[in-house]
Amino acid sequence: MEKIEKALEFRDVGKIYRRNHFFKTTETEALKGFSLDINRGEIFCLLGLNGAGKTTAVKLALNLIFPDSGDIKVLGEKPSPEVVSRVGYVSESPYLFPYLTARELFNLLGILSGLNSSRRAEAMDRICDFLSLGDFIDKKIGECSKGMQQRVLLAQALIHDPELLILDEPYSGLDPVGISQMRQYIEKLNAEGKTILMTSHLIAESEKIAARAGILKAGRIAKVIPVLPGLLEKEFLEAVL
Amino acid sequence: MKAVYNVAKYTLLENARSKSFSLSVVFIALVFVSAFIFAKLSEVVEIRAIQDIGMGAVQFFSFLTALFFAVKVAFVEGQNKTIYLPLTRPVKRSEYIFGRYLGIILSAALEIAAMGMLLTILLYLKQAEFDGFYFLSYFFIFLKIMMITAVTILISLASTSQASAFIFSFLVWITGHSLGEVEFLLDEMSPAMVTMVRIFKWIFPNYTLLNLADYTAGRFMAAAGYLPAVLYAVFYVFAVMWLAAAVFEKKEF
Numbered sequence: 001m002e003k004i005e006k007a008l009e010f011r012d013v014g015k016i017y018r019r020n021h022f023f024k025t026t027e028t029e030a031l032k033g034f035s036l037d038i039n040r041g042e043i044f045c046l047l048g049l050n051g052a053g054k055t056t057a058v059k060l061a062l063n064l065i066f067p068d069s070g071d072i073k074v075l076g077e078k079p080s081p082e083v084v085s086r087v088g089y090v091s092e093s094p095y096l097f098p099y100l101t102a103r104e105l106f107n108l109l110g111i112l113s114g115l116n117s118s119r120r121a122e123a124m125d126r127i128c129d130f131l132s133l134g135d136f137i138d139k140k141i142g143e144c145s146k147g148m149q150q151r152v153l154l155a156q157a158l159i160h161d162p163e164l165l166i167l168d169e170p171y172s173g174l175d176p177v178g179i180s181q182m183r184q185y186i187e188k189l190n191a192e193g194k195t196i197l198m199t200s201h202l203i204a205e206s207e208k209i210a211a212r213a214g215i216l217k218a219g220r221i222a223k224v225i226p227v228l229p230g231l232l233e234k235e236f237l238e239a240v241l
Numbered sequence: 242m243k244a245v246y247n248v249a250k251y252t253l254l255e256n257a258r259s260k261s262f263s264l265s266v267v268f269i270a271l272v273f274v275s276a277f278i279f280a281k282l283s284e285v286v287e288i289r290a291i292q293d294i295g296m297g298a299v300q301f302f303s304f305l306t307a308l309f310f311a312v313k314v315a316f317v318e319g320q321n322k323t324i325y326l327p328l329t330r331p332v333k334r335s336e337y338i339f340g341r342y343l344g345i346i347l348s349a350a351l352e353i354a355a356m357g358m359l360l361t362i363l364l365y366l367k368q369a370e371f372d373g374f375y376f377l378s379y380f381f382i383f384l385k386i387m388m389i390t391a392v393t394i395l396i397s398l399a400s401t402s403q404a405s406a407f408i409f410s411f412l413v414w415i416t417g418h419s420l421g422e423v424e425f426l427l428d429e430m431s432p433a434m435v436t437m438v439r440i441f442k443w444i445f446p447n448y449t450l451l452n453l454a455d456y457t458a459g460r461f462m463a464a465a466g467y468l469p470a471v472l473y474a475v476f477y478v479f480a481v482m483w484l485a486a487a488v489f490e491k492k493e494f
Contacts, residue, residue: 020401062329065493085331095322097251099258104251105326111247112330140258156326 006073007164007195008038008061013070015056015219030056031219034070040163043186043196045206045227048216049240054199055092057216058168061197062089075164085113088157092169094149098142102133102152105141106159113160120159127155131185147178154185165189167198171205183209207232215239244332245340252314252344253351261309262352265302269356272298273363288369295360299353300382304414307349307390312406314341315397315485319494328494335486342394342482349386353379374453377467381453384474388446389414391481398488413445421449446477 015031031053038044048054059065060072063079077083097105103124110120128137131151136144141152150173157165170186171179179202186209190196200206206213207227214224215236222239225232256262276294315338318324327337357379361371393410400406420442427435450470 059494062325064325064328081331081333084329087329089325089329091322091325093322095325097255097323097326099255100251104254108247108251109326109330112244112327112332114331160330 005040006037007040007042007075008036008197009071009073010034010036010057010060011071013057013060013072014068015053015060015065016068029219031060031067033220036214036221036224038195038197039212040195041190041193042211043190043198043209045210045213046197046199046216047201047203047206047213047232047236048199050201052216052240053219054216055168056219058089058166058197058199061166062087085160086163088160088162088165090153090157090165090167090170092172094141094146094153096141096149096152096156099140101140102137102144102155105152105156106137109156110159115160123159123161127158130158130188131155146173147175150174150178150182154182158189162194164195164197167196169200170198171200171202179205203233203236244336245343248327248332248337248340249343249347252341253347256310256344256348257351261306262348265306265352266355269298269302270359272302273360288364288367291367292360292364292369292375295363296378296382299356299360299379300385302356303349303353303382303386304389306352307345307386308393308407308410308414310345310348311390311393312397312403312410314345315394315489316400316403316406319492320403322494324494334490338394338486338489339482342390342485345390346383346387349390350383353383353386378453381451381470384471385446385448385451387478388448388451388474388481389417391478391485392446395481395485395488398485398492414448416441417446417448418452420445420447421452424449447473450474 013031013034014029015034017028017030019026019028034053034057036046036057046054046057056065060067061074061079063081063084072079074083075086100108106124106127107120110123115123124137128134131154133148133151133155136148136152141149144152150170154170167186170182174182183205186196186198190209198206198210207229210227212224213227213232213235215222217240223235225235273291273295276291276298328334364371389410392413393406396409396413397406400409420438423438427438430438450473
């Protein structure tokens, strides 16, 4: 069987958001001619100003929205619920179910991911240990601190042991300690062989862990560069200004 | 089916813990107590008044909570992105929305049962007599809630704002209850209006057919038999939820 080298491929992808108001439709072109390859096993950072199209690219890969043109391949296949089951996703803010406990949430998402009860129990032990969730696993998510909710958010993305992890602004709203912890988790996960795609505004943080970075400007990839210490900010500003 | 069952189970758990659920039970208790205090007429009329106000309140508050939960599931969770968690799993969107729907109507059943028990205790203390008709009324309230929940999910999936989802669903509830009254005015209407009313009767849930809590309508139904009304409600729910699942399948988040 042929070995798939790319974890994620976008080929000339276009996406237009259409919003219907009573008598008119407004259109916003979020991505145009967007092409990008993400290699298996790397940490890739997608950088861009607000509204550049980072989250749109992520949502297309996750099959939450559909492209108007172009091709997308996730782990070698077109986006579908089946292939998405091999992907973990951490959204920008801890959008969780506040009245459920973390254990209940993991249980539900584990079932939806097709894990049987013994695999769910094993996965819960593994992620609780990895993220030091401790007794918080039985606390209602709405009663947890922002930092703990962020950990629960990362944990839910790991419950099914995905091959590709997509992190949308993983440092959003975290204090310096939280940022440092999140960076360590990302590095550990990558060391385990997981491909990581993360979007961020935080250039200094991206520089610490990414192997390559793609800079988005107005819905297109302006450049893809290897991340070299001290140069990312300069490259970013040159590309977006 | 496993996905539908589990989504429904956790929806029920979530709803049962939410503040809106507890609040509606507190409100209904207040309504019952008020009815108890103010219905100081003759004994028979007092019992009748408590029963009518109580049943009306059970229906209205279970409608409000179902409306709130349905808009939350089909609109708010899309806006605040909570829906990304289940939809980035290998679950069919139709299974997810059916599971959510089932969870909401189970929550409504629980709420109606809790409020109904409270009302029955109050009436029992007033030495009211109960017949099968009384208990069947709760089941018909539940059928109405099943219908409006499905309609609200469909409306919320097509809405661009939370307010419009609430307003349109509320209008459907009102219209559904008025269709029976409009029937009496058909002789006065132009042929075009009559056609429009007939179309409305197919599109909107016709609650007149399920108004068992209403004494006169209930007696009329008893004579006609309950089965056609139950079948109508079940068929309506399936049709609307099938449409909702089709919309949800294509919806972008």
